[in-house]
Amino acid sequence: MSAHLTFPKGGVHPPEAKELTEKLAVETMPLPAELELILGQHIGAPCTPVVKRKEEVAEGDLLAETKRGLGVPLHAPVAGSIKAVGSSPHPIRVSAPSITIKTDPEAQAPAWEAAVDWHQLSSEELLQKVHQAGIIGIGGAGFPTHVKLKPPADTPVDTLLLNGAECEPYITADHRMMLEKAEEIVEGAKILLKILGIKACAIGIEENKPDAIGTMEAAVQKAQEPGFTIGVETLKVKYPQGSEKQLIQAITGRKVPAMALPSAVGVVVHNVSTTKAVYDGVVRGKPLIEKVITVSGRGINKPANLLVKIGTKVQDIVDFCGGTTEDLARVVLGGPMMGFAVSTLDVPITKTTSSVLFLSEDEIDTTELSNCIRCGWCLEACPMGLEPKEIGIYVEANRAEDTEQFGIFECFECGSCAYVCPAKRPLVQFVRLAKMKAKRS
Ligand code: SF4
Ligand code: SF4
Incomplete structure (x- = not known):
């Protein structure tokens, strides 16, 4: 195991609060009656619908594509009929353009079998598959993955970092992915290395996940292959260890200049769950239509790590998780540090939602705002x-x-x-x- 690394400046140690879900294996949530697919799931312009009301779709069919800007296509997470092409409540904005699908509960889901040997495909073909699968950075701001895999020609890259830090309190979705899907993540890392045309990859994991560190190390050992050098780096527990610039400095010692991209110091960073989505998109031909999220906080009766379809409404998650407690005080999409409180349970899960937190009165800070005391x-x-x-x-x-x-x-x-x-x-x-x-x- 490597030395425990971290970034040099600032950072905080909020209570980790991961014990509610870290030991809970991922459960697959039953299909909700309908899904709301927001057209702007990623940074940049929203997608344009290619389906009409009442049209029947199968799981994985194209629903919307990008006509301009950086985006990625959006696919049907379930088979069903298009109920509306309109708008729905949005996690941050009041509402946003969306497509509503009424689920067909009788439809047979595709098997999405691992059928493609990625070694046989060129870097360009692999990159196209990543784009076509609608993959964006699912642990962060939603930057299209295929764009990050084409760094500017004047900033050559030599290192891929996989972010398995998961430093936000409460969230354990990446932790479970590393325990349950380690081999797919490592295979996904090799696909990313081939696209980038480089050899070196380091997977950064905080020391509070020793089981994930061990599992990923074993998967790396098992998957050794000439031409790839993949290793696991243990990181100290410090927030925000998982942010790109801090992760790069912790693992490589390189400091990304102000306003520059990680490629300026020869690095590309992808999240471990995004890397699993790359494996699914390339090897299984499965677009990004579902994701693992953490449902936690003392305000929900049954905390869980859940595999949910993109577009699942928070209300459906509440119903599946046994309802909320009487002292529920706040619902947050994302972590307690960077997430957003929402005022309605009608908001849907998007490709970037990592968790839904149901925080009770004793989990939130209600101290009154006062003047700055210049404490520094x-x-x-x-x-x-x-x-x-x-x-x-x-x-x-x-x-x-x-x-x-x-x-x-x-x-x-x-x-x-x-x-x-x-x-x-x-x-x-x-x-x-x-x-x-x-x-x-
Ligand atoms: S929110 Fe911005 S200003 Fe505040 S600590 Fe983080 S980076 Fe610094
Ligand atoms: S009181 Fe003022 S100086 Fe102290 S942390 Fe708050 S804003 Fe910063």
């Missing part, structure tokens, strides 16, 4: 070396346009500053507002 804790916590305090002061003084000097576009909204702030200042919201206004000015 937010500066110490920021992994990017920013000054959240100053950004907040400028925003409150209606000078958001003048905050670019503080490097606001380097902020990836990890929430470490807000987490440590004793005055409970909404520092991430301040940065978001500053970015919005700076872009407009």
Whole structure:
């Protein structure tokens, strides 16, 4: 096992709260009666529907494709009929264009057997398959995977990093994927290496998942193949260890310059679950139509790691997980550090949803907001070396346009500053507002 690595600046240690689900094997959720597929599942322009109301579709059929920008196609997670091409509640925005499918419970799902020997395909053919499978970074912001696999020609890449850190509290979906699908992840890593035309891959896992470290090491050993050098690196537990720049610095010692992509230091980063989706897309011909999410928090009766169809509504998940408890105080899509509270259970799971948290009153902080006491804790916590305090002061003084000097576009909204702030200042919201206004000015 390697030395325990981490990034040098900032970071915090929130309670891990993973014990609710880390030992629970992934369960497959029964098909809901209908699914809501949001057309903008990824960064960039939303997809354009290629189906009409009342049309019948089979599992895996194309529903929408990209006409412009960076996007990826969207496929039917189930067989059924198109109930509507309209809009639905959105996890962040009020509503968004979507396609509703009424599930056909009698339809036979495809077997999605492992039928393709990826070794026989060229890098270009593999890349096309990744694109056609509709794969985006499913552990993060939703950047199309095929785009990340084509780094600019002037920044040659020599290292692939797989992110298995899963540093957000509560979430255990990647942990379970590494325990239950290790061989597919390693095979997916080789496919990514072939596309990139490089040999070296390191899989970064935090030390609080020793079983995943052992399982992945065994899978790597078993899958050794000339031309590939894959290893597992043990990381210290520190939030936000799984963010791209921090992971790169922890494992390679390379520092990505401000406003640059990881390829600027010769690295491409993909999440372990995205890598499993690459395996499925290439070898099984299975598009990204379902994903493992963590359902956790003391506000849900039966926490779980669930394999759900993309488009499953939170209400259906609540029903499957035995309902909510009386002291439920907040529902969050994503982790407690970077997720978003939602006000309706009608919102659907998207390709980027990693978890749904049902937080009880004693799991949320209800301390009242007060004035900045200039303690400097937010500066110490920021992994990017920013000054959240100053950004907040400028925003409150209606000078958001003048905050670019503080490097606001380097902020990836990890929430470490807000987490440590004793005055409970909404520092991430301040940065978001500053970015919005700076872009407009
Ligand atoms: S949210 Fe932004 S400013 Fe706050 S700690 Fe994270 S990177 Fe720094
Ligand atoms: S942590 Fe909060 S109170 Fe302390 S300096 Fe930063 S904004 Fe001010």
